Amino acid sequence: MFDLVIIGAGVSGLSTASYFASKYKKWQILLIEKSSHHGRGISSRNSEVIHAGIYYPKKWLKSRLCLEGNNLLYSFLEKYGIPHKKTGKIIVAGNDQQETAIKKIYSNAVSKNVNGLELMTQNQVRMLEPDVKCKMGMYSSESGILSTERYMDVLLSIYKGDGGYYLPETEFKSVNNSGNKMNVTLHSGQDGESQIATKYLINAGGLNATSISENAGFTQVPNVYYCKGHYFKVHGVRNSFSHLIYPVPDKTYLGTHVTIDLQGEIKLGPDAVYMENNIEDYSEYLSEKSSFIESVKGFWPKIDNYEVVEDMIGIRPKLYSNDMNAKDFIIRDEAEDGYPNWISMYGIESPGLTASMAFGPYIDREFFSNTR
Numbered sequence: 295m296f297d298l299v300i301i302g303a304g305v306s307g308l309s310t311a312s313y314f315a316s317k318y319k320k321w322q323i324l325l326i327e328k329s330s331h332h333g334r335g336i337s338s339r340n341s342e343v344i345h346a347g348i349y350y351p352k353k354w355l356k357s358r359l360c361l362e363g364n365n366l367l368y369s370f371l372e373k374y375g376i377p378h379k380k381t382g383k384i385i386v387a388g389n390d391q392q393e394t395a396i397k398k399i400y401s402n403a404v405s406k407n408v409n410g411l412e413l414m415t416q417n418q419v420r421m422l423e424p425d426v427k428c429k430m431g432m433y434s435s436e437s438g439i440l441s442t443e444r445y446m447d448v449l450l451s452i453y454k455g456d457g458g459y460y461l462p463e464t465e466f467k468s469v470n471n472s473g474n475k476m477n478v479t480l481h482s483g484q485d486g487e488s489q490i491a492t493k494y495l496i497n498a499g500g501l502n503a504t505s506i507s508e509n510a511g512f513t514q515v516p517n518v519y520y521c522k523g524h525y526f527k528v529h530g531v532r533n534s535f536s537h538l539i540y541p542v543p544d545k546t547y548l549g550t551h552v553t554i555d556l557q558g559e560i561k562l563g564p565d566a567v568y569m570e571n572n573i574e575d576y577s578e579y580l581s582e583k584s585s586f587i588e589s590v591k592g593f594w595p596k597i598d599n600y601e602v603v604e605d606m607i608g609i610r611p612k613l614y615s616n617d618m619n620a621k622d623f624i625i626r627d628e629a630e631d632g633y634p635n636w637i638s639m640y641g642i643e644s645p646g647l648t649a650s651m652a653f654g655p656y657i658d659r660e661f662f663s664n665t666r
């Protein structure tokens with residue numbers, strides 16, 4: 295009998311497991327992961343950017359948890375010596391329309407008390423990044439980059455150190471209610487099917503979060519739309535930017551940006567291409583290099599001097615397709631389907647990495663504190 299079972303060892307499951315194991319020392323907690331290694335899903339295929347919480351509407355979870363997560367994450371990375379860098383970021387406008395959009399983004403962010411923002415003239419941007427061409431820009435000092443792999447390794451080892459149980463190669467199969475506990479069926483390659491019981495359960499299954507809930511028999515599961523983000527690497531250039539450079543976002547994603555990693559290498563992307571099927575397939579590039587370069591060229595004309603090669607693909611579990619308005623994360627209990635102690639995390643796309651350390655405290659405050 296466990297107090298809490300968590301499905302999925304990506305950043306959401308790992309940070310949540312580690313929060314509860316350290317806060318409730320007497321709880322028996324089990325984290326399960328279907329793969330042989332933690333963090334090989336969405337969490338290992340992203341930009342590794344620590345966002346400042348600039349874009350989303352004030353009341354959205356994406357906004358609140360990103361702001362809270364940003365602070366918690368920097369403190370955690372400092373405390374455990376995990377490689378990271380507060381690089382700062384510049385959003386650039388190339389024309390009047392984009393300038394108006396940036397000013398709107400700026401006032402929205404200021405109204406949410408996002409720290410470290412400054413509107414900049416073309417010359418001010420050039421002083422920071424001589425290769426960037428723009429009409430004006432917005433600077434954010436609280437944006438940065440981290441080693442996600444190291445972050446996840448440290449979370450897992452802290453969790454285990456606090457007495458948490460971890461089972462890789464173990465998949466959630468089904469659940470049924472029995473009094474005030476849930477009986478959960480798991481499947482592992484080694485042991486086949488097994489049954490456990492738990493009081494609480496958190497579904498942090500990333501791309502599979504909705505199918506896990508469907509397997510549980512829930513009837514109100516939101517639709518998910520897989521959306522590929524392709525990356526390209528720029529060869530033969532290193533340390534030519536010291537900030538992250540972003541265009542003005544559109545309604546579905548932040549725009550093809552220039553990211554630097556901790557070694558100073560430059561990556562372009564991701565773009566956003568909806569997939570026809572919700573299949574976790576990373577093999578096929580659905581984007582053309584040329585159109586990709588074209589979208590960056592507006593603010594980085596020197597891109598033409600370099601060789602650009604395919605790098606990697608990530609997939610977002612979006613809760614909206616490209617003809618719908620953007621939607622917030624959904625983190626909710628499944629009381630409507632008779633499971634008040636089952637918490638589902640749906641649509642954990644960007645800024646989920648930044649928000650990850652805020653998920654555990656949020657779930658504790660919203661769902662667990664009244665029932666204990």
Ligand SMILES: Cc1cc2nc3c(=O)[nH]c(=O)nc-3n(C[C@H](O)[C@H](O)[C@H](O)COP(=O)(O)OP(=O)(O)OC[C@H]3O[C@@H](n4cnc5c(N)ncnc54)[C@H](O)[C@@H]3O)c2cc1C
Binds near residue numbers: 329
């Ligand atoms: C292209 C791209 C760029 C991004 N860039 C950024 C960024 O720069 N900054 C930022 O803050 N966020 C970013 N994000 C978002 C961020 O990466 C995600 O929000 C975060 O990694 C989601 O983590 P997760 O733990 O919810 O999912 P995952 O990492 O996918 O973890 C879910 C885990 O559940 C496991 N699982 C699935 N089904 C089962 C089952 N039945 N039983 C057991 N285990 C199961 C999976 O194997 C997986 O390991 C980006 C995302 C993408 C796709």
